[in-house]
Amino acid sequence: MSEFFDPYNADRPLMLKCSCGRDHTVAEHQAEEAVQRASDQAAKTLRERSETAEFEAYSNEFIEATLVKAIFPHDEQRRRFLRAVGKGTAMAAIASVVPVASLQAMAQEKGALEKTNLKIGFIPITCATPLIMAHPLGFYQKQGLNVEVTKTAGWALVRDKMINKEYDASHFLSPMPLAISLGLGSNATPMNVATIQNINGQAITLSLKHKDNRDPKNWKGFKFAVPFDYSMHNFLLRYYLAENGINPDTDVQIRVVPPAEMVANLRAGNIDGFLGPDPFNQRAVFDEVGFIHVLTKDLWNGHPCCAFGTSTEFIQKNPNTFAALYRSVLTAAAMARQPKNRELIAKVIAPSQYLNQPEAVLNQVLTGRFADGLGKIQNVPERADFDPMPWQSMAVWMLTQMQRWGYIKGEVDYKAIAEKVFLITDARKYMKDLGQEFKAGPTYEKHTIMGKVFDPAKPADYLKSFAIRKA
Incomplete structure (x- = not known):
């Protein structure tokens, strides 16, 4: 790229278009190249970590443990179950958690992929970290997928591209698949939340x-x-x-x-x-x-924010491809959960094709050591985390708030909608077959929001308890 100076504005260079196709100064170009080099080196280091036996064991354990947690959210209950039924039965229970038979591929051999070239949308925010980092780290490629991750301008555009099938899957705000499935703000199109991308954050x-x-x-x-x-x-x-x-x-x-x-x-x-x-x-x-x-x-420690999902039609037509996507994103989440990886991840997602943000900003978010703008340095390691379980109790809470503020009119079958959209279903039936008893159900744990307990078994009572709500 050549650079000249305007004789009437000696401090301002006139620029010819850079070979990269953008208008910027030599210094800006070199700075972007430096960011990209740092990103590439960080991605290389993380790929090497992901190829170690230690990470393979951790990743497999993470996927299994995360799904078992969906069935048994309480530690002691979970330990008793594993002691009682053994690993083989436990893995069968894991495979039953998601209502797509081919997702058993997470613990068994992979099925033939129905579709390999995929386009996935994302909004450039840290919530999308697992979905984004799976790309430069090669996690999609390892599953046999050729994925294009596409930066998108806004959430309405994400919604429209998913409905129009321009994207195969996408980064969603976690309430969006509920709203799209119900036809709120758009034509009703069945969507599913496969994983939560991030909590807190x-x-x-x-x-x-x-x-x-x-x-x-x-x-x-x-x-x-x-x-x-x-x-x-x-x-x-x-x-x-x-x-x-x-x-x-x-x-x-x-x-x-x-x-x-x-x-x-x-x-x-x-x-x-x-x-x-x-x-x-x-x-x-x-x-x-x-x-x-x-x-x-x-306000709510552990609250969900963004999600990874796709249409119900895509899952039905491409179950093995969906399973491969699911594995890719869960593997990325496993790596993102480890604090030792956060600084490297900040480098990986900083470049212009991803978040296009200063590494220093991303590092503060992901490590939880940050300036608060009030003259203090805060240390909150849990500021952002990546727990992928799409708890149906969280979906019920979202539905109560949609109804509270008038987005949903009339009666709401909270449980049916939550189980249809958030993909942790039928665990109670399976565990009943194993002689295990449940009352509220394994995916309907209580949550505390601003000191107030939300019981997903009593959403109507919860909704009525608010003094301020839409008339």
Whole structure:
């Protein structure tokens, strides 16, 4: 690339188009190349780790243990079961958790792939880490898949491309497959959540001008951004505001803003804050335009955020391909869960074709050691994590919030919808066949949100307990 200077603006270079096809300075080009080299080296190191016997054992154990946890969420109950029935029966139970017979391939031989060339959409946020890192680390390729991971501008576009079959699978906000399956905001198209991509990993970020206005009871008239109506961000922000006496429909404004535009809107004063995905909470601090008011981990520790999923039709037509995708993403999640890998992962996902963010920002998010924008360095290792289990109890909670705020009208069969969309099903029946007794069911554990216990067995009672809700 050549570089010339404008005689009327000696400080500003005139640029010819770079050989890479973009307009930027030599320094910018070299900086991008340095980021890519660091990413490639980090990916190489992680690939080498994934090929060790230690990781193979860990990965297999992670997949098995994660799925067994879906059946028995309590440690002692799980240990008693394994002692009572042995490994072989336990693996049979694991295979029964997901309602696609070919997913037994996770513990058995792989079936012939029905489709090998796939396009997967993602939004450039850290929530998509397992799905993204599986690409440069070769996890898709190891399963015989040729996957193109495609950066997408916003969630409505993700939804439309999935409905139109332009994507084979996608990074979703975890409530989206519920909404699409129910025809909320789009034509009803059955979708499934295969795995949760991440837990925690979000925050309420406010403009620096509100440093001395931290009490949400004083936030009437504020303007907030969330990434999509059918998002944990929207539901958690509404929950937080309502618990502090603020009606999210009448006392504040909540608008949909693509994640990549949140920091710019905060800087411009168009919004007072946002409940959004990382890395944009940390990017607001990095750019000195905002501060982290509260991590969503502190509202609901372990809450789901984004998911990996596809259409029910794709699973039915391509069960072995889906199983291969499932294995790829679970393997990436296994690696992402290990703290020792987080700094390398930050390098892998930093380049422009993925998140296009400073490595320092991603590193703070993934390691949990971060500047909060208020002059302090926080150390919260659980700020973001990657537990892939799509608990149906979480789906029930999402449905209660959709109903609470008027997105769903009338009666809701919470359990039927959750079991149809979130792929942990029929475990109770299988375990009954093994002589095990259940009451509420293995995938319907209770959750605590802002100090209040949510019992998924009593969603209607939970919904009625809120003083602030849509009339």
